[in-house]
Amino acid sequence: MTSALLIAAGKESAPVTDWAARIGWLVGLALFVALVYWLMREGWKWRGTLQGDLPELPAAPEDPGPARLGMSGRYHGSTTAGQWLDRIVAHGLGTRSRVELTLTDAGLDVVRPGAADFFIPREALREAVLGKGIAGKVLTEGGLLIVTWAHGERLIDSGFRSDNAAEHTEWVDAIDSMINKTETEGAR
Structure with missing residues (x-):
């Protein structure tokens, strides 16, 4: 029985979480999401630039009628x-x-x-x-x-x-x- 206790006492549990790696992945993911958002926004603005030849939208007349x-x-x-x-x-x-x-x-x-x-x-x-x-x-x-x-x-x-x-x-x-x-x- 003492040998079983000695064996159990000699085992250490493995580290559960590597916080540095986990934080690194989260920061990397956040930067990737920010980059994708920025690229989408720039694409939207570029599309607007390409359609710059479109005239201003007409405004409603003073009296459009009933x-x-x-x-x-x-x-x-x-x-x-x-x-x-x-x-x-x-x-x-x-x-x-x-x-x-x-x-x-x-x-x-x-x-x-x-x-x-x-x-x-x-x-x-x-x-x-x-x-x-x-x-x-x-x-x-x-x-x-x-x-x-x-x-x-x-x-x-x-x-x-x-x-x-x-x-x-x-x-x-x-x-x-x-x-x-x-x-x-x-x-x-």
Whole structure:
């Protein structure tokens, strides 16, 4: 029995934690995360620089007329028309935010708390469709109102999601009828 006690007393436990190595790994990981974040931020700014030829966003007119439709929801971003992954970040168009949309006879007023507001004149509207994805945001089929509009030399798709998705169809019909009316008036 004494020999068993001597053997047990002679064994020492191995060190459980090497604190210096653990702290070194944590500092290295934090530096790596900071580097990745910095590179992403620089890429975002570079994309904005490349899109510097995009003109300033139009502001709403003094009297846009009575509201035809109104909607509260989310703005999910803008892309080059037909290229749902080519996000446009210039002039704040890449910033996701809450949105208040108002459709008037003058055009579409986009009010975004915390981000740049803009106005899409009636003559610039090209199409409204129901979609499922834009700029990295994918929803169910028909879960996104996508408005195509002309700005400068570019056609832009902007994605909106209403708090009440059932009203998307009404918006598509109203915008498309407004576009058809503009084309009919222009043909005269």
